[in-house]
Amino acid sequence: MSAPVSSRTAPSRLRRIEPAALGAVVFREATMFRRYWRSTTFSSVVEPTIYLLAFGFGFGSLVARVAGYDYIDFVGTGIVATAVLFGSAFPGMFGTFIKRVFQKTYDAVLATPVDTEELVAAEALWIALRSGVLGVVPMLVAIAFGLQPSWGMLLVPLIGALTGFGFAAFGIWVSGIVPSIDSFGYVISAVVTPLFLVAGTFFPIDGLPGWASTAALLNPLYHCVELVRSAVFGFSLLTDLGHVAALAVFGVVMWLLAVRRLRARLVL
Amino acid sequence: MPATPAPSTTAPPDGTASLGLSLRGVVKTFGALRAVDGLDLDVRAGTCLGLLGPNGAGKSTTMRLLTAQAVADEGTIEVLGFPVPEQSKQARAQMGVVPQQDNLDIELTVRQNLQVFARLYRLPRAGRNAAVERALEVAQLTGRADTRVDDLSGGMRRRLLIARALVHRPRLVLLDEPTVGLDPQVRQELWALVDALRSEGVTVLMSTHYIEEAERLADDVAVMSAGRVIAFGTPTALTVEHAGSRVLEVYGPPSRLLEVERVAAAAGLPTRRTGPAVAVLRAEAAPAAVTDALPDAVVRPSTLEDVFVLLTGEKVE
Numbered sequence: 001m002s003a004p005v006s007s008r009t010a011p012s013r014l015r016r017i018e019p020a021a022l023g024a025v026v027f028r029e030a031t032m033f034r035r036y037w038r039s040t041t042f043s044s045v046v047e048p049t050i051y052l053l054a055f056g057f058g059f060g061s062l063v064a065r066v067a068g069y070d071y072i073d074f075v076g077t078g079i080v081a082t083a084v085l086f087g088s089a090f091p092g093m094f095g096t097f098i099k100r101v102f103q104k105t106y107d108a109v110l111a112t113p114v115d116t117e118e119l120v121a122a123e124a125l126w127i128a129l130r131s132g133v134l135g136v137v138p139m140l141v142a143i144a145f146g147l148q149p150s151w152g153m154l155l156v157p158l159i160g161a162l163t164g165f166g167f168a169a170f171g172i173w174v175s176g177i178v179p180s181i182d183s184f185g186y187v188i189s190a191v192v193t194p195l196f197l198v199a200g201t202f203f204p205i206d207g208l209p210g211w212a213s214t215a216a217l218l219n220p221l222y223h224c225v226e227l228v229r230s231a232v233f234g235f236s237l238l239t240d241l242g243h244v245a246a247l248a249v250f251g252v253v254m255w256l257l258a259v260r261r262l263r264a265r266l267v268l
Numbered sequence: 269m270p271a272t273p274a275p276s277t278t279a280p281p282d283g284t285a286s287l288g289l290s291l292r293g294v295v296k297t298f299g300a301l302r303a304v305d306g307l308d309l310d311v312r313a314g315t316c317l318g319l320l321g322p323n324g325a326g327k328s329t330t331m332r333l334l335t336a337q338a339v340a341d342e343g344t345i346e347v348l349g350f351p352v353p354e355q356s357k358q359a360r361a362q363m364g365v366v367p368q369q370d371n372l373d374i375e376l377t378v379r380q381n382l383q384v385f386a387r388l389y390r391l392p393r394a395g396r397n398a399a400v401e402r403a404l405e406v407a408q409l410t411g412r413a414d415t416r417v418d419d420l421s422g423g424m425r426r427r428l429l430i431a432r433a434l435v436h437r438p439r440l441v442l443l444d445e446p447t448v449g450l451d452p453q454v455r456q457e458l459w460a461l462v463d464a465l466r467s468e469g470v471t472v473l474m475s476t477h478y479i480e481e482a483e484r485l486a487d488d489v490a491v492m493s494a495g496r497v498i499a500f501g502t503p504t505a506l507t508v509e510h511a512g513s514r515v516l517e518v519y520g521p522p523s524r525l526l527e528v529e530r531v532a533a534a535a536g537l538p539t540r541r542t543g544p545a546v547a548v549l550r551a552e553a554a555p556a557a558v559t560d561a562l563p564d565a566v567v568r569p570s571t572l573e574d575v576f577v578l579l580t581g582e583k584v585e
Contacts (some may be wrong), residue, residue: 020387020390021388021390023387024384024387024388024390025388027383027384027387028373028384028387028388031376031380031383031384032373032375032376035375035376036375103371103373104367104369104371105371105373107337107367107369107371108365108367108371108372108432109388110335110337111335111337111360111365111367112360112361112385112388112389113357113358113360113361113388113389113390114388115357266337267336267337267338267339268296268298268329268332268337268338268339
């Protein structure tokens with residue numbers, strides 16, 4: 001054993017939230033992603049695309065225009081939010097649970113100079129980046145079927161990432177609450193599915209009863225749908241800033257909840 | 269977790285570091301269970317301390333307290349001079365942890381696992397590859413660097429866990445049951461690794477319930493039971509203090525063993541059962557009445573195992 005095994009090196013400064021810590025956790029995720037990107041990408045892209053084709057051409061043959069848009073345009077933009085939701089909430093829930101409970105990955109990470117805040121932020125950030133990119137795919141499919149390209153579409157990955165951060169943190173929070181991996185079924189049925197259906201993706205929310213229409217305004221996915229449509233068809237500055245603010249608040253609140261819950265699980 | 273103010277150097281705040289770590293009056297409860305119950309423990313810098321105790325003695329909880337993965341209800345903890353959990357992040361930057369449970373990324377290669385931890389430990393970009401290569405060499409895994417962890421043997425995975433904890437050249441290494449479940453040959457390999465750490469001046473805290481491991485590697489041994497240290501010292505001093513220098517061992521049927529225990533008790537000598545035998549400790553102080561009554565006894569030197577069983581009442585693995 002010729003190599004020296006120790007020395008006296010250490011980082012000179014350690015703050016509460018460090019970009020280097022976030023980068024290290026994201027690097028781990030990216031390295032892992034190279035192993036399983038095909039299956040993840042397939043499930044994140046194909047499902048929303050099937051929804052797009054089914055609703056766009058199935059339902060679209062009955063309804064030509066909705067809320068002033070061709071139905072394929074209406075759904076083709078709205079379905080981005082669905083792809084973001086699926087691509088962020090599910091990895092947040094399942095991936096985090098598996099890493100914490102079965103693989104004990106987080107025990108290994110927290111034994112290094114990384115704190116729970118950084119761990120949660122980095123996990124959510126990575127999922128957000130991924131879902132922001134994958135969320136664009138159904139829109140590209142819609143373009144193939146007649147959606148007109150626009151420069152605003154370049155902002156759609158950012159909108160997806162902003163939304164994805166909140167839903168990834170939501171998933172991480174939930175993963176710290178449920179007693180077993182089977183319990184995610186309750187969350188998916190009772191929370192994720194309603195969010196997905198009542199977001200203005202497939203039909204305008206102003207056609208809902210008053211209370212449901214109001215409740216839909218609290219749905220972060222609705223704000224994502226509206227922002228994507230604005231990016232594609234034209235912004236309305238104040239309204240869209242409101243959507244951005246809603247998504248930002250959602251992201252921060254979910255991150256705080258996720259940190260609190262995961263710390264309770266990881267730090268005894 | 270509270271904010272972690274940063275010292276500008278790699279040295280601990282007091283600059284002395286005569287102690288690698290120190291625990292004073294530490295209590296950690298889980299509901300009604302006092303897993304750690306008023307623990308006082310010092311580990312001198314540059315030495316290896318063996319934390320010896322039966323399952324449930326509080327060894328793993330103590331390890332978690334040192335990395336702030338558990339927070340003490342009472343008491344104070346300092347690791348490398350940094351108060352924990354307040355400045356745990358600074359301490360963790362200079363320590364490596366080898367967990368009892370394998371938590372490697374099994375889908376990644378050996379090298380990728382080390383690359384991830386080189387980043388987690390904030391090694392500068394320029395030094396990362398060299399650090400990974402050095403860790404591979406230390407763990408004798410250079411030839412398997414591009415093998416997926418999934419395809420490694422149990423011993424290789426253990427070596428990788430140690431390499432992962434050493435990639436940033438820590439000042440303190442925590443080894444939680446490092447050789448549990450491994451065959452003797454692999455255990456010897458890992459002991460050589462720990463020996464190398466000691467020779468480099470690294471402070472090592474190693475929990476184990478293998479007596480031989482503690483005797484072989486530890487400068488000092490702390491015997492834990494029910495969440496506290498019940499004996500502390502060098503293996504030799506502990507053995508002499510609690511078991512004397514010699515032991516009389518008598519093999520026989522249960523009735524004979526009971527008789528030997530009665531004779532020893534009458535002379536005030538401690539005994540312990542070891543399967544088909546009973547050992548009479550402190551045999552050097554045995555009066556003639558005892559030695560005369562035990563003509564069938566075998567004399568052997570006392571061991572740390574005698575002390576462990578005497579103090580904890582546990583069987584030895």
